[in-house]
Amino acid sequence: MKLEIITPEASLFKGEANNVTLPGLDGVFQVLNNHAPIISSLKNGEVIFELSGDQAEAEMSNLLVQTGSKVSVSIKGGVAELNNNRLVILAE
Numbered sequence: 256m257k258l259e260i261i262t263p264e265a266s267l268f269k270g271e272a273n274n275v276t277l278p279g280l281d282g283v284f285q286v287l288n289n290h291a292p293i294i295s296s297l298k299n300g301e302v303i304f305e306l307s308g309d310q311a312e313a314e315m316s317n318l319l320v321q322t323g324s325k326v327s328v329s330i331k332g333g334v335a336e337l338n339n340n341r342l343v344i345l346a347e
Contacts, residue, residue, distance in 0.1 A: 256268075256271070256275075256287075256290075256307075256337075257340065258272040259341075259343050260302065262346050262347065267328060267346070268305060268328065271306065272305060272307055272342070273305045274308045275303070276301075276303040277325050279298070280293050280300050290340075292339075293335070294334070294336045294337075296334055297330060297332055297334060297335055297346070300329075300330065301329055302330055303325050303328075304326055305325050327347070330347060331346070332346070333347050
């Protein structure tokens with residue numbers, strides 16, 4: 256799935272991910288490729304994702320991250336929207 260993590264200051268990540276674990280208001284949940292559309296509020300916690308093998312590298316705050324790597328990003332809250340295999344996280 257295409258994943259994009261955006262804050263008011265900058266775009267933190269843009270690339271392909273196999274799965275994403277999110278800190279929802281009702282608890283931690285995970286989305287996978289081809290997941291049903293969803294919109295969820297997020298609380299303070301960690302967004303954890305594994306980069307897809309389809310992509311050699313991804314852009315994360317001007318750093319290159321290797322395929323297959325698990326990446327963790329701390330957020331203070333926000334909103335996640337998944338539609339058509341594209342997950343956009345608007346985070347604080």
